[in-house]
Amino acid sequence: MAQPRILIIEDERGLIQSLTWYFNREGYETLVAHDGVEGLRKAQTMLPDAVLLDLMLPGMSGLDVCRELRAGERTRDMPIVMITARAEETDQVVGFHMGADDYVTKPFSTKILLQRVKALLRRIDGNSDGNEHIEHLGVRIDRVRHRAMIEGAVLDLTPTEFRLLEVLLRQPGRAFSRHQLMDAAIGEGSIVLERTIDVHVKTLRKKLQSAGGPSDLIETVRGVGYRFRESHLETSEASS
Incomplete structure (x- = not known):
């Protein structure tokens, strides 16, 4: 299988560095965006295999990014994991309603996050030849x-x-x-x-x-x- 490509849309520099290091070590190619507008552009341009998307972003919220990705012909099926510091049930419901595939709350285990990403990628494994x-x-x-x-x-x-x-x-x-x-x-x-x-x-x-x-x-x-x-x-x- 080709090296999976993960886009991390997150404004916390320390968390970006940690996630990038961890996913690179596990054999993933990582792309990074620090705000919602940049993240949406990179998702639409580079078509990653999965997106880790923070809910609270400068410029454009994670919910709006998710909405735009789900509306795009080439990005509508892109696996999206929402990341947020907010744990309210209503936030999770809204995230799933906008089209998020999974939801993790800070602080979280990077090992668990990796397993969730792997699970999402396995769901689309039947289309992997088209990605490779x-x-x-x-x-x-x-x-x-x-x-x-x-x-x-x-x-x-x-x-x-x-x-x-x-x-x-x-x-x-x-x-x-x-x-x-x-x-x-x-x-x-x-x-x-x-x-x-x-x-x-x-x-x-x-x-x-x-x-x-x-x-x-x-x-x-x-x-x-x-x-x-x-x-x-x-x-x-x-x-x-």
Whole structure:
């Protein structure tokens, strides 16, 4: 199975550090957001396997984040564990009503939290192949083997190029800003220019084309950033 990807949306820095260390040690890839707006953006952009979501967040509450995720076509089935310092039964009822799958109250045992996350991921294990393999317009990504191919030809990609291609390929037709792609492909907190993404996209396009693919699979969206082509028809029409 591919390394599970967990998004932690929490504003307590100490708790974030503790959870990140623990889940990394247990073989999980961790993503972090410190407020609700950032957390929602990362969930929609990077499509984690599960979300640990604090109820009380700056910018946008955990309940509102949960509501937005459940309303999204690509995020509606995303497992969500609510984390809160409030233990009132009404809070739990509201959390479940908004679509949370589970609920833990601070302070909590990280071991128990891990078991709850594992249980949620097991529920969607029947769809795990779809999480481990992504394929669209002849381009295929294997997350388990960390390998990308086009029409059967293996692409020689750097880790950043692989991550960039994965983000674009998982949501064909969606326009991503350069900032979103920087977060996803290069990593949060990296000090790089937005122009860096342009360089990575240019190189990725060349590698796709050199392996036999069309030159316009990754489309520039003027004033926004980039998106992966949604259909062969769109590609052929653009080429004509």
